[in-house]
Amino acid sequence: MQQAVIFDMDGTLFRTETILERALDEAFERLRNEGQWQGATPIATYRNIMGVPLPVVWETLLPYHETAVREATDTYFLMRLVENIKSGNGALYPGVTALLEQLSAMGHTIFIASNGLIPYLEAIVSHYGLNRWVTETYSIEQIETLDKGDLVAQIVAEYDIQDGFVVGDRLSDIVAAKANGLIAIGCRFYFSQDDELRQADHIIDGLAEILDILATRHVSR
Known part of the structure; x- marks a missing residue:
């Protein structure tokens, strides 16, 4: 026992906040560059749902986007989180x-x-x-x-x-x-x-x- x-x-x-805003902004900057998002990164919305599984995150932050866009954003966001950790930003x-x-x-x-x-x-x-x-x-x-x-x-x-x-x-x-x-x-x-x-x-x-x-x-x- x-x-x-x-x-x-x-x-x-x-x-998490030490890298979250940086990685999330990088992910939404990519969406902005692709014409998939306009306006500021929804940092406040993410703070309110922090701790839920990532599929729920993207359903909340990108409610009107196709699944493929959510999945691509999820992949890129995860990559940026990992790179920021490895770079000592966390x-x-x-x-x-x-x-x-x-x-x-x-x-x-x-x-x-x-x-x-x-x-x-x-x-x-x-x-x-x-x-x-x-x-x-x-x-x-x-x-x-x-x-x-x-x-x-x-x-x-x-x-x-x-x-x-x-x-x-x-x-x-x-x-x-x-x-x-x-x-x-x-x-x-x-x-x-x-x-x-x-x-x-x-x-x-x-x-x-x-x-x-x-x-x-x-x-x-």
Whole structure:
């Protein structure tokens, strides 16, 4: 039986806003150059839906475009995200590596469960060396339903997890925790929304607070 800490990536471990606007603007500049878009890049709209699977992103941002245009934009956007990560334009939240190191030393098994796509997640994990502490990184691509709860359920089943936490900034992370009998820790970070966080078991303003929760709460499921 393993006690686990399952982290979301975007807006939880990785400061997605450090590369998001750049990559999204690059993708929409390409659309503008092709005559497929007029006006400003819809940054605010994306912030409101941050954390949903990418197919939903493009259905929202490009509701009147053909599927082929959405798919091409998705491919280009992903390429620009990865290149920006590799170029060092992104950043982890303060204290990420120290926290992961401490959790690992305490005997917790660490996972990442993200709505991000595999090449994007691999770029972050590789660039920052997160595999030193993270047992496995899971992408929503691995689940046909594109449901974060099902993704966490796969981790729980594969590693026989009975006790643990899901740490994330959006409602999908909180719901995924509760659906799998785990404790939900909501992060009041860049993309979070207070009405969603209220459904979490704990709310934190910084990742170091996770250690306090672990020290004071006995997990029993």
